[in-house]
Amino acid sequence: MSARILDGKETARAIRGELAGRVAAVRDRLGRPPGLTAVLVGDDPASGIYVKNKEKAAGAAGIAGEVRRLPGSTSEAELLDVVDALNADPKVDGILVQLPLPKGIDPDRVIDRILPAKDVDGFHPENVGLLAIGRPRFASCTPLGVVELLRRHGVEVRGARAVVLGRSNIVGKPMAMLLLQKGSVGDATVTVCHSASRDIPAIVREADLLVAAVGRPGFVRGDWIKPGAVVVDVGIHRREDGSLCGDVVFEEASEVASWITPVPGGVGPMTIAMLLSNTVAAAERAGGG
Numbered sequence: 314m315s316a317r318i319l320d321g322k323e324t325a326r327a328i329r330g331e332l333a334g335r336v337a338a339v340r341d342r343l344g345r346p347p348g349l350t351a352v353l354v355g356d357d358p359a360s361g362i363y364v365k366n367k368e369k370a371a372g373a374a375g376i377a378g379e380v381r382r383l384p385g386s387t388s389e390a391e392l393l394d395v396v397d398a399l400n401a402d403p404k405v406d407g408i409l410v411q412l413p414l415p416k417g418i419d420p421d422r423v424i425d426r427i428l429p430a431k432d433v434d435g436f437h438p439e440n441v442g443l444l445a446i447g448r449p450r451f452a453s454c455t456p457l458g459v460v461e462l463l464r465r466h467g468v469e470v471r472g473a474r475a476v477v478l479g480r481s482n483i484v485g486k487p488m489a490m491l492l493l494q495k496g497s498v499g500d501a502t503v504t505v506c507h508s509a510s511r512d513i514p515a516i517v518r519e520a521d522l523l524v525a526a527v528g529r530p531g532f533v534r535g536d537w538i539k540p541g542a543v544v545v546d547v548g549i550h551r552r553e554d555g556s557l558c559g560d561v562v563f564e565e566a567s568e569v570a571s572w573i574t575p576v577p578g579g580v581g582p583m584t585i586a587m588l589l590s591n592t593v594a595a596a597e598r599a600g601g602g
């Protein structure tokens with residue numbers, strides 16, 4: 314193991330601490346803390362754990378975090394009514410509808426219904442569009458967490474050849490957009506690979522920065538990594554023995570990379586930290602601030 318660790322757990326803790334002053338200022342100005350409501354439909358156990366982690370982290374940052382748990386039998390119309398009520402609630406600055414949603418509910422229709430100013434996940438088309446044209450408001454939390462993690466470790470992205478594995482709307486595409494942004498966190502030369510890409514190992518071997526978000530355990534092998542490259546692993550999978558692993562074979566890649574994220578303790582905690590940061594930003598804008 315020669316790579317240095319991009320410690321997401323510690324960095325997320327630091328960010329929560331830094332948010333405290335801004336949270337206090339919101340309290341002074343609005344007479345209430347920033348408010349975040351997560352909506353969880355059904356009882357997917359993994360989603361339940363994530364939502365609980367978010368609730369805990371919100372509390373630690375002085376944010377009023379609430380989880381609205383709805384039965385798996387909830388209809389799309391009922392969920393849209395809940396979103397409407399949260400849109401209209403002045404104590405709620407940020408709304409997150411946990412994905413995936415049960416079959417029969419169209420996630421696009423639900424996301425489109427969230428007030429863009431409360432869309433702290435950054436999934437609403439208006440927020441995606443603002444990011445695409447270089448005027449980011451709320452960017453998707455996972456990609457945002459990745460660039461923040463790199464920035465705080467002094468990893469230079471400018472001019473780097475960045476390869477993103479995966480083209481999802483919530484990770485791959487916004488990740489590419491952020492790395493492409495003009496300015497401090499961006500200015501990379503970005504390639505996005507997906508299931509139809511030819512010879513992915515050859516493309517990855519050119520990468521100074523690799524972001525793996527394919528959703529397949531151990532997809533990226535150590536001999537794909539250019540010596541000295543920076544490796545960010547967005548994947549999270551539970552092995553049969555209960556332990557967690559990512560999209561990258563850590564034991565192999567960490568022999569070659571200069572920096573690498575662990576799983577767990579890398580991108581996951583940063584995702585939650587960015588959700589809190591977006592919520593505080595939403596509260597700062599609330600009531601014309």
Ligand SMILES: Nc1nc(=O)c2c([nH]1)NC[C@@H]1CN(c3ccc(C(=O)N[C@@H](CCC(=O)O)C(=O)O)cc3)C=[N+]21
Nearest residue numbers: 363409410411412413434577578579580581582584585
């Ligand atoms: N609307 C919506 N927004 C999301 O941001 C969202 C979502 N839906 N659906 C599910 C995914 C997944 N996700 C994670 C967040 C934190 C960790 C995290 O903190 N992981 C810990 C380990 C947690 C554990 O022990 O299982 C770590 O990597 O160290 C993981 C996954 C957010 N998601």
